[in-house]
Amino acid sequence: MAVSKCSRLSGASVKHLLDSVDCVLFDCDGVIWRGDQAIPGAAQVIHLLKENGKKVFFVTNNSTKTRRMYAEKMSTLGFDVKEHEVFGTAYCCAMYLKTVCKLEGKVYLVGSDAMKQELEAVGIQQTGVGPDLIAGKQADWANVPLDPVVKAVVVGFDQHFSYMKLNRALQYLTQQDCLFVGTNRDTRLPLEGGKAVPGTGCLLQAVETAAQRRAQTVGKPNHYMFDCVASQFGVDPERCLMVGDRLDTDIMLGSNCSLKTLLTLTGVSTLADAEAHQKSGCAERQGMVPDYYVESIADLLPALQG
Template sequence: MSGSKCVRLTGALVKQVLDSVDSVLFDCDGVIWRGDQAVPGAAQVINLLKEKGKKVFFVTNNSSKTRKMYVDKMTTLGFHVKEEEVFGTAYCSAVYLKTVCKLQGKVYLIGSNAMQQELEAVGIQPLGMGPDHISGKQADWANVPLDPEVKAVVVGFDEHFSYMKLNRAMQYLSQEGCLFVGTNRDTRLPLEGGKAVPGTGCLLQAVETAAQHRAQTVGKPNNFMFDCVASQFGVNPDHCLMVGDRLDTDIMLGSNCGLKTLLTLTGVSTVADAEDHQKSGSAERQGMVPDYYVESIADLLPALQG
């Protein structure tokens, strides 16, 4: 590939890049695991980075797990990880509402039990979890009972998403001053075997369309995800590497925040995708071109073991 970006990370260059950073951010699914299986060699890479004094963090747009649930999964797969190193959108949304929005009130939540737990952990009371079945006529829907203490609508992944949830969110957002926050805009969740299911972005777009109002998102590629890590751990963007499998979220986050970026080919995006962005001539698409790429993060092992 032409230009100095999207260089294959191999040989002596691996050590050179790793020596230039003191912090590494990893996306999870498609990078360190796929489904319920660790990417071969990934646990060794993470554990060796830590042994060599690097700060390691995990940043994921998945809002269906709490930090503790992630730690439990990673530990089972052989990763040495602490709860404070995990930054999922369930946790980051709660932090955003508490610290940035300084929310005084309840949240109408389209989301998971994990999001409920993370909100409650920072002292915010969520409403709306679980199924919300429809009844009555359209006039009843438009006048659905609302809790006057709800001051924000938050949209994450919700397997119980329904017309009535969409309607209730719209009614809350029609009230003056109601905040609107989404965890992320990922429209598809890739599964093993090339399959996929609709992602949070689909639900968020539905609510945005109904409310005629755009949400503030906290997940990648929004800077808040990195700011969350940096503010708690003093991470210097000049000495930080972002490792991910998606150009539009992981690599764009790194570009937005001035980090070095590494694409791994064990997940969604390909080198051909990156090449298309680089050739496009679009300034925005240049942000989706990684500095480096590897077949798998296991390609970092020789430099770490040497």
């Protein structure tokens, strides 16, 4: 536990922190890249962490890419990253259904083609991916055909989200023993220039409201994301650092799993946000206060080069 939380990491304290960990988890967007641009110095930081014997993993709530797609994007941006080091919610969701839920049956998927691929990679079939629109003038919504072997509704990011999908999810979820899993609750995907588009949280909330049920989510801040890494690579939480740009997902995940936490200011959350949580006196909000912060993960470079 840090003596004083939310302190700026610089000089000797960087080396001290890095010496205290064997494993570093990075969020992606806003941390190692922004959109399609690598954060300057980020590739070198990751390379040097590995050279220094650290395990490095990437944990992202984005469900629109498979591990392979992530590894390819990373390679294009100059990062030395292997597929098995990437934990996106498309992959983690498939693993959760397979290993935790031990799902026998199909998934009704409100989600992307990447999610379909990750599900199929662990042997789970899906139905639902792609457009699903109202047929004709007024469909008999309550009696839409359902696949009898569907045993789970899974909601991730879906650019084809529609009233019909919402309705079909509701019809499945009113059946007994139908699991309900969401990738994450991020309400917005922030873009360059202060713009944003609706996130998976909006879609999930619509389905939850219709179904009058709450989904289990696998993404940050839920601990499953870390469990998934730890179960495969034997990570000791005490000697693991979570680096992220969002207090409510990245830093909260770290707090939930007793990891050390580092906020980088190249993304969504600001230092003022972190300080507001710290000063709030609210116990729940303390989980969103990072142990340390840096302007950019490039601030780790001098200690790694030294």
